[in-house]
Amino acid sequence: MNPNNKFWWFAAIAVSITIIIISCLALLFWQQLAPEEKLLLLSIIKQNFLYIFSAAFLILAGLGFALDGIFHVYIIPTSKLVEETTLITSVNPSHRITIEGSNNIMRLARIINEGADRYEELQKNVEQKMDLAKAKAEEEKNILAAFMSELPEGVLICNAEGRILFYSKQVKLMLAGADNIIPDSESGSDKARSGAGESFIGLGRSIFSIIDKNLIVHALDEIAEKLKRKQADISSNFVVVGKGNKLLRAEAVPILNHLRKFTGFIIIFNDITQQTEADRIVNFMLQSLTKSIRSSLAGIRSSIEAIIEYPDMESAQLHKFRKIIHHECITLGSVLNNMSSDYSSHFITQWPLVPILDQNLLESIRDKAEEKLDIIIDIEYSDDHNSVKVDSYSIILGMLYVLNQLSTEIKNRKITCKTEKKGIFVNFDLIWQGNPIKIETLRKWENQILILKNEELPLSLKAVLQYHEAEIWSNVCDGERDKSYLRLILPAIETYESENIRRITILPESRPEFYDFDMFSQPGQVPELDDRYLNELTFTVFDTETTGLDPRGGDKIISIGSVRIVNCRLLRDEYFEEFVDPERSLPFESIKIHGIRPEMLKGQQTIDKVLPLFYRFAEDTIFVAHNAAFDMRMLQINEAATGIKFINPVLDTLLLSAVVHPTQDNHNLEAIAKRLGISIVGRHTALGDAIATGEIFLKLIPLLAKHGIYTLKEARIASQKTYYARLKY
Amino acid sequence: MPQTILIVDDEQSIVVPLSFLMEQKGYNVITASSGEEAVDKISKFRPDLILLDIIHPGLDGFEICQLIRENSEWKDTRIILVTTMVRDVDVAKGLAFGADAYITKPFSNSVIMKQVRELLKGA
Numbered sequence: 001m002n003p004n005n006k007f008w009w010f011a012a013i014a015v016s017i018t019i020i021i022i023s024c025l026a027l028l029f030w031q032q033l034a035p036e037e038k039l040l041l042l043s044i045i046k047q048n049f050l051y052i053f054s055a056a057f058l059i060l061a062g063l064g065f066a067l068d069g070i071f072h073v074y075i076i077p078t079s080k081l082v083e084e085t086t087l088i089t090s091v092n093p094s095h096r097i098t099i100e101g102s103n104n105i106m107r108l109a110r111i112i113n114e115g116a117d118r119y120e121e122l123q124k125n126v127e128q129k130m131d132l133a134k135a136k137a138e139e140e141k142n143i144l145a146a147f148m149s150e151l152p153e154g155v156l157i158c159n160a161e162g163r164i165l166f167y168s169k170q171v172k173l174m175l176a177g178a179d180n181i182i183p184d185s186e187s188g189s190d191k192a193r194s195g196a197g198e199s200f201i202g203l204g205r206s207i208f209s210i211i212d213k214n215l216i217v218h219a220l221d222e223i224a225e226k227l228k229r230k231q232a233d234i235s236s237n238f239v240v241v242g243k244g245n246k247l248l249r250a251e252a253v254p255i256l257n258h259l260r261k262f263t264g265f266i267i268i269f270n271d272i273t274q275q276t277e278a279d280r281i282v283n284f285m286l287q288s289l290t291k292s293i294r295s296s297l298a299g300i301r302s303s304i305e306a307i308i309e310y311p312d313m314e315s316a317q318l319h320k321f322r323k324i325i326h327h328e329c330i331t332l333g334s335v336l337n338n339m340s341s342d343y344s345s346h347f348i349t350q351w352p353l354v355p356i357l358d359q360n361l362l363e364s365i366r367d368k369a370e371e372k373l374d375i376i377i378d379i380e381y382s383d384d385h386n387s388v389k390v391d392s393y394s395i396i397l398g399m400l401y402v403l404n405q406l407s408t409e410i411k412n413r414k415i416t417c418k419t420e421k422k423g424i425f426v427n428f429d430l431i432w433q434g435n436p437i438k439i440e441t442l443r444k445w446e447n448q449i450l451i452l453k454n455e456e457l458p459l460s461l462k463a464v465l466q467y468h469e470a471e472i473w474s475n476v477c478d479g480e481r482d483k484s485y486l487r488l489i490l491p492a493i494e495t496y497e498s499e500n501i502r503r504i505t506i507l508p509e510s511r512p513e514f515y516d517f518d519m520f521s522q523p524g525q526v527p528e529l530d531d532r533y534l535n536e537l538t539f540t541v542f543d544t545e546t547t548g549l550d551p552r553g554g555d556k557i558i559s560i561g562s563v564r565i566v567n568c569r570l571l572r573d574e575y576f577e578e579f580v581d582p583e584r585s586l587p588f589e590s591i592k593i594h595g596i597r598p599e600m601l602k603g604q605q606t607i608d609k610v611l612p613l614f615y616r617f618a619e620d621t622i623f624v625a626h627n628a629a630f631d632m633r634m635l636q637i638n639e640a641a642t643g644i645k646f647i648n649p650v651l652d653t654l655l656l657s658a659v660v661h662p663t664q665d666n667h668n669l670e671a672i673a674k675r676l677g678i679s680i681v682g683r684h685t686a687l688g689d690a691i692a693t694g695e696i697f698l699k700l701i702p703l704l705a706k707h708g709i710y711t712l713k714e715a716r717i718a719s720q721k722t723y724y725a726r727l728k729y
Numbered sequence: 730m731p732q733t734i735l736i737v738d739d740e741q742s743i744v745v746p747l748s749f750l751m752e753q754k755g756y757n758v759i760t761a762s763s764g765e766e767a768v769d770k771i772s773k774f775r776p777d778l779i780l781l782d783i784i785h786p787g788l789d790g791f792e793i794c795q796l797i798r799e800n801s802e803w804k805d806t807r808i809i810l811v812t813t814m815v816r817d818v819d820v821a822k823g824l825a826f827g828a829d830a831y832i833t834k835p836f837s838n839s840v841i842m843k844q845v846r847e848l849l850k851g852a
Contacts, residue, residue: 291784294813298834299742305838306746310753317749324742 007075011067077101077109079663085112086706087661091699092677093120154248154269157255160262162207162216174242174269175210176201200617202574204538204566207267209619211240211250219252220265227254227262239272247273285339292335296328353389353468355493358419358426361390365399366417372453373400375407380418386426388490390468394450398464399488401450402472403430406486409441410434421492428488436484437474446472524647529622530713534701537712539565540618540648541694543686544631545594547582551633556582557607558596560614561686563694564621568701570694576617577687579604594684611635611644618648622712626669626693628652649712653696655719660703662722672696732849733757735776737767737793738811739785743834747780747811750838751845764788768796771803778807778849780841783814783823791826798827807848811836 033041045052077099084097096116097109148155154171158164201210208216219236226234235253242248249272255264303321307313359381366377407413416431446462465472470490477483529537542562548555562576579596581604591597625631628650635646657667661675673680673692676699680692704710709718734751738744739762751758759774761767764787771779771793779797783790790810797803809830810823820831830844 290815291813294815294834295740296742298811298813298836299740299746301835302743302746302750302838306749309838310749313749320745321749324745328742 007071011071015063072100073102074105076663077105081105081109081112083661083663086703087675088112088116088119090702090706092675093123094677095675152270156201156207156267156269157264158207158267159264162213164201164203164205164207165264166203167201171269172201174246174248174271175240176243200574200576202564202566203569203571204564209616211267215240215250216252219250220254223252223254223265224262227256227260240269242269242271245273246271247276289335289339293332296332296335299328300325353391355387355389356392358386358388358421358428361388361392361395362417362419362428364392365396365403368396368400369403373404373407374413375403376414377403378414378416380416382418382420384419384421386419386421387493388426389493390490391464394459394464395468395470395490397450397452397455398461399428401448401452401461402445402486402488404452405445406430406432406437409437424492425489426492428490429485430487431477431483431485433483436476437486439473442472442474442486522647522649523645525649525716529649530716531711533710534704534712534715535568538621539624539651539694539697540621541565541570541624541690541697542576542614542618542631543625543689543693544634545596545684545686546634547584547586547590549630551630551637554584555634556580556584557610557634557638558582558586558601559594559686560610561688561690562614562617563687563690565624565694565698568698570691570698572691575687575690576614578610578613580610581606607638608642611638611642615644615646618646621648623648623650624653624693624697625650626653626672626689626696628654649716651697651712651715652719653693653700655722656697656700656704656715658722659709659715659718660700660707669693669696676700731755731757732777733759733774734845735767735770735774735779736760737762737764737779737785737790738782739763740782743782743811746838747841750842754842754845756845762786764793767793771797771806775803776806778809778845780809780811780845781828783810783812783819791822794823794826794828809841809844809848811841 030038078101080099081097084095084099087095088097093116096113099105099109101109148168151168151170154174155166155168156164156171157166215238219238222236223234226236235251237249237251240248240250249270251268251270253266253268254262255266257263303324307318307321359379362377362379366379369375369377403415407415410432412432412434418429418431420427420429446465447460449458449460450464461472464470465488468490470488472486472488474484474486477485540562541564542560544557545559545561546555546557557580559579560576564571564574579601581601583606586596586598586601623632623646629652632646632650639645653669653672654667657664657672661667664671664675669689669692670680672678673696676696678692678695678699680688704715704718707718709715734756736744736747736751736758737760738747744760744762748758748760759770759776761770763785766787767779767781768788770776779793781790781793788796790812794808794810797806797808808828809832810828811832811834812819812823813834815833823831829848832841832844
């Protein structure tokens, strides 16, 4: 019960009991009196009624004022003192008590604040020492993480139940959103499923939502068999289809504990799409080559054998055979020609080239030339920005090699350089005063292996140029006969520029609280979940931005942002952020709040496309939101149109804050965040608010524990009491 | 009466020398350059032996083989597959579909003639 109510209940009961006791005493006293004394007393009371009534009223009023004073000076400050001290000792050591009350209470608050200062100082010292101690481990972890993220293979680690414990960035790129989901019969057929076939990868999620369960089970069976047979190679290989129909070779390796008991498995993914495609093309080329050659040879051989066997055949017949032989010889030649051009053009594309701006490439060449060769390059910049596709290491090394040779040849260590787009090519010109390089010299350079001081690439310049479909030559500059250039010509590619959309954010008042959605009886509230501890559950923290605050009046969702909490960790990398085309106008008042302008929603997906994705993202987790009734209502009004019903149990940080801090008046997101020492980044963006709500929720969990609230059910029941308490007002 | 040989191939460079060769040996030769034409000529001329390429327009050599073997009236027709498909699995498949012999291109005229003679000896 709210301490405010508790105190007044106590005061009312105490006053009532006192009145009853006084009445009883007066009654006993009355019965002791003789009749003439009773008459006398009555007459005295009658004569002095005004004085007696005034005295009683004054006593009662004085009592009331005294109680009110006690309440505001002692009772409320004491409760606040308890709450705020708990805050300091639990989640926010920087919090300081600022209350009004009696001198003693104020003194106590000052002492607690002083203690808090020392506690914070001490905690900082301890944290510093811990940070130092952690730094090394963290560094090693970062090296490992960086290594993992740089690996071309995707690595995913699961426990024995198939829950994901770790995944590398590549796995997400290879598999997230892959349309290879196999419907899981165990999860219940009544659930709405994503029509888009999107799958999410996240810690604590099941691998079976990404990869067909049968494949994994088959692989694990194979591993178990190999372990039983004590084979040296215990991995199991299979192929899965990833994002964008990529073909991935997966290698599953078991993790055994010291007792050789199976505790989990690692899956290493390799993207074999390109390799498979290359193999397929090569196989196809070889097969068609063989068939063509065999076919032509058959004609030639058969004809020649016939000519030999029948030397006296008619001249018309002989002429036919000669024509066949001639024709087949020509066919053979063209087959070989086509084959060699197909083969080389195919293998040029295998070289891993990445787009780069011409000037960036030139600057890299300039910096390296100065550093390694002591050659000064003067870049003539132009306003044009062109992109080329290169393997930067080999092309830069190639250019440095050319520069080195060139500076020796022209006896000059200062060279001007410029780029220019000509048609479908970009020219990189090295310009100097003097004669051009002779073709024979250039040919000699082209055929040498690229060696430069301590760097060596086992390829010739010619090979590097071929891989880039590039060419190099030297000539006299047009219009400046005393100058020459050495030109590297590379195919130009289209320039891509990323579009950065910045949002205007204006801080408004918080949205009103909604009570018209019963979030305490969600179908997903099953006993197995209800009895689990909050710190071991998986949560989807979410927030919606809307066209307005009236779901029933036609306001629509325009953005959904969400993050996951797994094992009490807010996983910022596993987020969901989608803009939604509301298919209606956007009121200016709402734009002022969230900064989302109509043009930002143009071309975005509509709610019927976004909600199935969000459903998959949040599947089998507990929803957490601030003022959840509003967001749940926004989701609920789309149920009929989308067929997506969110059955997830719900926790509301607004209500949970009221549970742990009942004396605080303000439970909006900013106030709670300030109280718990959380800074909000991106307020009124769905994702920013979701992240802040997640951080708040994580800080509320230990505070709830201090109130004896540990499980989902306990949190819900406590919220419900607060919820209905709020409903009364 | 001379025995009839049907040569099925879309490559004239194969059809011309084989036709010449078979005619020189006294066989009656008919030719077809697609699967459908081959089936048509089989039903019309009832050849004793077919020199059958596998890859050509329409029904492929395997399908024609199967059709012939499924038709009881044509069951005595000898089939020699003459093809550029050289994998062992292709040979096994051809023989499984009922071919009597499998000859890969480029072939020797003497080998093909020997096969033809042997197969038509018992016909």
